[in-house]
Amino acid sequence: MTVRGAPAIGVTAAMGLALAAKRSKHNDKSLLLLDLEKAAEIIRATRPTARNLSWAVDRVLRKAREAADQGLDIRETLAAEAQLMANEDVEANRRIGAIGAELIQDGDTILTHCNTGTMATVSYGTAFGVIRSAIAQGKKVKVIATETRPRQQGARITVYEASADKIPTTLIVDSAVGITMSKGMVDTVIVGADRITRTLVANKVGTFMIALAAKYYGIPFYVAAPATTLDLTAESAPVSIEERDSREVTEIAGRRITPKGVNVFNPAFDLTPLELVTGVITDKGVFSEEQIQNMTKI
Amino acid sequence: MTVRGAPAIGVTAAMGLALAAKRSKHNDKSLLLLDLEKAAEIIRATRPTARNLSWAVDRVLRKAREAADQGLDIRETLAAEAQLMANEDVEANRRIGAIGAELIQDGDTILTHCNTGTMATVSYGTAFGVIRSAIAQGKKVKVIATETRPRQQGARITVYEASADKIPTTLIVDSAVGITMSKGMVDTVIVGADRITRTLVANKVGTFMIALAAKYYGIPFYVAAPATTLDLTAESAPVSIEERDSREVTEIAGRRITPKGVNVFNPAFDLTPLELVTGVITDKGVFSEEQIQNMTKI
Numbered sequence: 001m002t003v004r005g006a007p008a009i010g011v012t013a014a015m016g017l018a019l020a021a022k023r024s025k026h027n028d029k030s031l032l033l034l035d036l037e038k039a040a041e042i043i044r045a046t047r048p049t050a051r052n053l054s055w056a057v058d059r060v061l062r063k064a065r066e067a068a069d070q071g072l073d074i075r076e077t078l079a080a081e082a083q084l085m086a087n088e089d090v091e092a093n094r095r096i097g098a099i100g101a102e103l104i105q106d107g108d109t110i111l112t113h114c115n116t117g118t119m120a121t122v123s124y125g126t127a128f129g130v131i132r133s134a135i136a137q138g139k140k141v142k143v144i145a146t147e148t149r150p151r152q153q154g155a156r157i158t159v160y161e162a163s164a165d166k167i168p169t170t171l172i173v174d175s176a177v178g179i180t181m182s183k184g185m186v187d188t189v190i191v192g193a194d195r196i197t198r199t200l201v202a203n204k205v206g207t208f209m210i211a212l213a214a215k216y217y218g219i220p221f222y223v224a225a226p227a228t229t230l231d232l233t234a235e236s237a238p239v240s241i242e243e244r245d246s247r248e249v250t251e252i253a254g255r256r257i258t259p260k261g262v263n264v265f266n267p268a269f270d271l272t273p274l275e276l277v278t279g280v281i282t283d284k285g286v287f288s289e290e291q292i293q294n295m296t297k298i
Numbered sequence: 299m300t301v302r303g304a305p306a307i308g309v310t311a312a313m314g315l316a317l318a319a320k321r322s323k324h325n326d327k328s329l330l331l332l333d334l335e336k337a338a339e340i341i342r343a344t345r346p347t348a349r350n351l352s353w354a355v356d357r358v359l360r361k362a363r364e365a366a367d368q369g370l371d372i373r374e375t376l377a378a379e380a381q382l383m384a385n386e387d388v389e390a391n392r393r394i395g396a397i398g399a400e401l402i403q404d405g406d407t408i409l410t411h412c413n414t415g416t417m418a419t420v421s422y423g424t425a426f427g428v429i430r431s432a433i434a435q436g437k438k439v440k441v442i443a444t445e446t447r448p449r450q451q452g453a454r455i456t457v458y459e460a461s462a463d464k465i466p467t468t469l470i471v472d473s474a475v476g477i478t479m480s481k482g483m484v485d486t487v488i489v490g491a492d493r494i495t496r497t498l499v500a501n502k503v504g505t506f507m508i509a510l511a512a513k514y515y516g517i518p519f520y521v522a523a524p525a526t527t528l529d530l531t532a533e534s535a536p537v538s539i540e541e542r543d544s545r546e547v548t549e550i551a552g553r554r555i556t557p558k559g560v561n562v563f564n565p566a567f568d569l570t571p572l573e574l575v576t577g578v579i580t581d582k583g584v585f586s587e588e589q590i591q592n593m594t595k596i
């Protein structure tokens with residue numbers, strides 16, 4: 001949890017593999033590749049929900065094998081590849097921002113959940129990048145940030161990033177989304193994604209209930225993520241939902257807020273059916289549920 | 299906020315008026331009644347959402363006027379009336395429990411929001427009283443308690459009361475309700491109410507989103523409250539939603555959890571359309587949306 005946010009997790013995994021190559025004692029190609037595969041296994045298991053993690057690990061391992069086949073220096077190749085992926089992430093975020101900003105009207109108030117800005121990516125952000133791009137276009141945009149229990153990424157990070165950008169921001173608790181929408185205070189919802197399958201969006205726990213409320217009030221609900229977040233392999237495969245330490249729920253800022261001994265269920269993500277999503281904003285364009293269901297590759 | 303929970307608020311208001319009568323310096327009936335009306339005005343303004351508050355104030359004032367007309371001691375009459383109302387609350391809760399318990403199956407897991415037990419009433423509880431009654435009938439019932447941000451009545455009070463009753467309880471953050479339901483972990487939802495009109499249930503913020511999720515998954519969603527919570531006067535009148543101090547959101551257990559200067563929207567309640575409610579469990583029976591819409595009196 002030192003690194004969070006699916007795009008940041010992906011690039012960090014690539015950097016981690018480049019480091020693993022650098023630290024390996026083996027100069028024999030096969031033994032070095034074996035070290036890399038061991039490192040990949042450890043990295044892959046850390047965050048099962050984030051699609052970008054397995055995507056990044058697969059890409060770097062493939063690159064390592066190609067380098068070995070072609071007699072190139074594996075360490076140098078992986079360091080360059082990881083840096084390239086970091087650059088690509090920023091570029092993808094900028095494109096997501098530019099494409100998504102077209103969906104935002106001057107004067108809109110955008111509700112977002114969790115954190116999807118610079119600190120969830122290499123830089124700029126996904127859903128938060130769309131907000132930034134709309135503002136860069138000269139549109140006046142306000143933000144409503146949800147607290148995002150249990151780890152409060154909205155209250156801690158999104159509020160901080162919005163304040164650094166001087167974006168007018170209102171903080172609400174997660175369960176106030178419905179009443180906030182009912183008062184006409186929300187024009188659009190934009191959230192990020194940890195994995196998008198043909199039928200579901202895995203994202204921070206609470207996303208699904210926000211989507212339900214948006215549907216009820218007829219408010220557009222967008223998901224913004226790099227195309228690498230799409231998992232087209234999983235027709236209807238179950239998405240593994242990470243469960244985290246119960247202390248995330250029972251303690252806040254190191255203080256216990258509930259009687260001892262209580263059982264806790266603490267899923268980090270939830271699954272939003274694509275039928276509740278108005279559009280998925282990626283660096284390759286905005287896609288509907290139907291388009292994603294029929295996609296063969298992106 | 300020393301007293302919370304609509305039924306507890308109502309009875310405390312009655313006790314407050316009995317105290318105001320006791321403390322009045324006037325023995326002249328008209329002047330004593332004037333003092334009571336002033337006290338009533340102060341009390342009434344404290345918690346505009348809770349129906350039971352205005353109901354209790356109206357009842358005690360009416361009783362004071364009757365006592366004055368009949369030449370009875372106003373102070374003694376009000377002390378007796380307030381005590382009667384306290385006893386009636388416990389009795390109503392026991393009836394709500396007995397009636398509601400019939401809707402619970404052996405082995406059910408019941409999700410509840412906020413706190414509706416002894417500490418929200420004079421004793422026993424409304425939604426929590428239904429759970430208690432089902433257990434008293436010998437049914438094995440488990441509870442899922444939502445944290446209930448911002449004031450965490452679920453994590454602090456419901457978890458405490460359930461643990462005192464040795465009821466197996468799992469705590470979740472508010473935004474985990476959807477994913478918890480999607481895993482088949484919830485058989486029934488029971489929540490309390492601060493005010494029930496012909497079309498809406500005002501209850502702790504977050505109730506509406508839980509009702510939406512329950513509807514989505516076809517899980518029964520019950521509201522449990524004394525009949526005095528019904529506000530049949532309000533055909534479609536707007537319900538006043540209390541907004542509270544932003545520090546409830548920005549601080550937890552006295553610690554700041556968000557950057558300074560952020561704007562906060564902190565509504566204490568939300569409004570759930572009765573169309574999302576399977577039934578309203580009262581001490582007078584279980585009522586459907588249609589029955590409440592056509593009710594002339596309860």
